[in-house]
Amino acid sequence: xxxxxxxxxxxxxxxxxLLWGSYWGLFRAPAEAYMGxxxxxxxxxxxxxxxxxxxxxxxxxxxxxxxxxGQAVWDARLEGALEVGVTLSALLCMQGAIWAKPxxxxxxxxxxxxTTTAVLVFAFGAILALRQFVxxxxxxxxWAAVAVIIAYVDVPIVYFSVKWWNSLHQAQSTPETVSRAxxxxxxxNAFGMLFLMSGLISLRARLALxxxxxxxxxPLPEPALRTAGAARGAR
Amino acid sequence: xxxxxxxIRGGWEFVWAAYGVSAVILxxxxxxxxxxxxxxxxxxxxxxx
Numbered sequence: 001x002x003x004x005x006x007x008x009x010x011x012x013x014x015x016x017x018l019l020w021g022s023y024w025g026l027f028r029a030p031a032e033a034y035m036g037x038x039x040x041x042x043x044x045x046x047x048x049x050x051x052x053x054x055x056x057x058x059x060x061x062x063x064x065x066x067x068x069x070g071q072a073v074w075d076a077r078l079e080g081a082l083e084v085g086v087t088l089s090a091l092l093c094m095q096g097a098i099w100a101k102p103x104x105x106x107x108x109x110x111x112x113x114x115t116t117t118a119v120l121v122f123a124f125g126a127i128l129a130l131r132q133f134v135x136x137x138x139x140x141x142x143w144a145a146v147a148v149i150i151a152y153v154d155v156p157i158v159y160f161s162v163k164w165w166n167s168l169h170q171a172q173s174t175p176e177t178v179s180r181a182x183x184x185x186x187x188x189n190a191f192g193m194l195f196l197m198s199g200l201i202s203l204r205a206r207l208a209l210x211x212x213x214x215x216x217x218x219p220l221p222e223p224a225l226r227t228a229g230a231a232r233g234a235r
Numbered sequence: 236x237x238x239x240x241x242x243i244r245g246g247w248e249f250v251w252a253a254y255g256v257s258a259v260i261l262x263x264x265x266x267x268x269x270x271x272x273x274x275x276x277x278x279x280x281x282x283x284x
Contacts, residue, residue, distance in 0.1 A: 011265065022254060038246035041253040048257070084264075091260045098253045102246045196261065200268055207272045210279065 007202035014196030021047075021188030029185050038102045043185045045095040046173045047193040052092050053155055055085035055197055056124060060152040063145035072212045073205075075141035078148060080205030082128050084197055089121045104168060112161040113169035120158055123151040137215050 025043030032039035059081035066074035096114065097107045108114065127147045134140035162171050171177055178186065 026250070026254070034242055036243045036246060038243050038249055040250045044254055044257050087260070087264050091257060094256050094260075095253045098249050098256065102243055102249050196265070200265060203268050203272050207268070207275055210272075210275045214279075 004203075004206075007199040007206070010195045010199030010202065014192050014194070014199060017188050017192030017195060019192075021185045021192055024188065025182075025185035030181050032179075032182075035103060038099065041095060041099040042173065042178075042182070043189050045092065045099060046186060047190040048088055048092045048095060050190055051193040051197045052085055052088035053159065054194070055081050055088060055201065056120070056152065056155055058201065059085055059124075059148050060155070063148040063152075066141055066145045067149075070141075072137070072141070072216075073209060075137075075144070076208035076212060077201070077205045078141075078144060079128075079131065079208040080201040080203075082124055082144075082148065083204055084200045086121060086125045086128055088193075088197065089117065089124070093117060093121060109168055111168040112165040113158065113167050116154060116158045116161050120151075120154045123154060124148070127151060137212055 021043060025040050029040070029043070031037050059078050062074050062078035062081055065071075066078055093114075096117075100109065101107050127144060130147075131140055131144050134143065159172065161167060162169050173186070
């Protein structure tokens with residue numbers, strides 16, 4: 001079995017950075033001119049968004065490699081990235097709703113960014129759920145990879161939706177669109193979330209690989225005692 | 236101080252709610268992954284209980 005120190009170290013580093021970045025964002029960074037203290041939600045919402053997209057992009061790369069190489073390890077990584085990506089995307093919608101209420105006056109709006117993100121959660125969540133219904137590991141890996149490649153079309157649509165359509169949601173948060181006073185807590189939390197996401201994907205992929213080994217292992221031989229007992233009964 | 240148009244005052248309860256939800260979901264999910272992984276390894280006899 002592989003050494004587990006790397007994923008646990010990534011988790012620890014991620015948690016430490018998230019605590020530091022959140023402390024900075026909550027108590028040391030200045031309030032924004034128009035949104036006031038409510039803007040502090042950005043320090044957790046934007047890193048969640050970036051890393052949800054990254055996790056699903058990694059799932060897309062794993063899907064391609066799973067189809068091209070046919071190795072179980074790429075299907076296990078796909079499963080890990082998919083579960084983490086769906087969790088972060090669902091969390092992203094909840095954080096967004098909490099930020100929307102004081103700024104837009106509503107918890108939810110069928111705005112292009114919000115709608116395409118909801119589609120993303122349901123599409124990838126459905127793939128994750130439907131994987132459980134396919135018993136054959138080879139068929140499961142093939143169709144899950146194809147489904148992830150198709151569903152991934154929504155990821156660039158989510159990213160560019162605020163540019164392509166007239167959206168209530170603000171434009172993408174980049175160093176050009178965010179004040180320099182807000183950069184550090186945003187960067188620290190972004191790296192914290194990146195390390196946390198990497199550690200979780202790694203552990204979840206290892207779990208998927210262990211289960212795959214169990215599924216494909218040859219059946220165990222009958223216990224010697226039972227064989228001997230049956231032989232005596234036949235006499 | 237009079238309230239200015241288009242400026243949000245207060246709202247800390249929303250900030251705490253967003254950070255609280257994030258902490259609960261990330262911690263809960265991380266614990267679930269670690270518990271499932273350790274249980275699978277224990278079942279295979281790779282780690283001691």
